[in-house]
Amino acid sequence: MTLQPAPHKNRSRRLRKKLHLGEFQELGFTLTFSVNLQQKSFDDALDDWIDYVESQGWGFGGGGSDHQIKGYLTQVDSGTLTESDRELVAQWLTSQSWVTAHQLDPLSDAWYGPREE
Numbered sequence: 001m002t003l004q005p006a007p008h009k010n011r012s013r014r015l016r017k018k019l020h021l022g023e024f025q026e027l028g029f030t031l032t033f034s035v036n037l038q039q040k041s042f043d044d045a046l047d048d049w050i051d052y053v054e055s056q057g058w059g060f061g062g063g064g065s066d067h068q069i070k071g072y073l074t075q076v077d078s079g080t081l082t083e084s085d086r087e088l089v090a091q092w093l094t095s096q097s098w099v100t101a102h103q104l105d106p107l108s109d110a111w112y113g114p115r116e117e
Contacts, residue, residue, distance in 0.1 A: 020111045028074030028081050028110040033093055033102035035067050040098035042067065052092055056085075074110045081107065 016022045035045040046069060053060045053073065058081070062071015073089065074081060086104055093102040 020109075026075065026078065026080045026110040027107040028072055029086060029107050030070070030072050030105040031089065031103065032068060032070040034100045035064075035069065036098045036100045037067050045069070045098055048096070056088070058085075072110075080110070083107070 011021065017024045020026055035042055046064065049069060050060065057076055058073055059076040060071050060073050062069065064070060090104055093099045
């Protein structure tokens with residue numbers, strides 16, 4: 001269930017900004033990737049991933065268990081991720097020999113969803 005505010009065409013700029021709507025909408029995406037534990041430990045893989053995320057000025061909420069890391073990626077400060085950011089993530093994951101598979105979901109509203117809980 002999403003908590004998107006009811007649409008209203010006459011919202012002021014200030015209110016659209018406060019509610020992260022319209023031109024102030026912020027996007028992120030869910031991603032999942034698998035780690036080859038024979039090449040890299042889970043903790044080291046997670047550390048490498050977080051180092052990459054922080055180097056881009058992004059934030060990652062999630063975690064993992066066994067051999068899979070899953071979560072939601074967004075900007076740390078206000079702002080939105082783009083399709084080119086998704087491509088950067090895909091390229092980085094592909095370039096890591098210890099990543100056996102990855103899936104990036106489409107961009108979604110970082111404040112109101114849709115995204116898996």
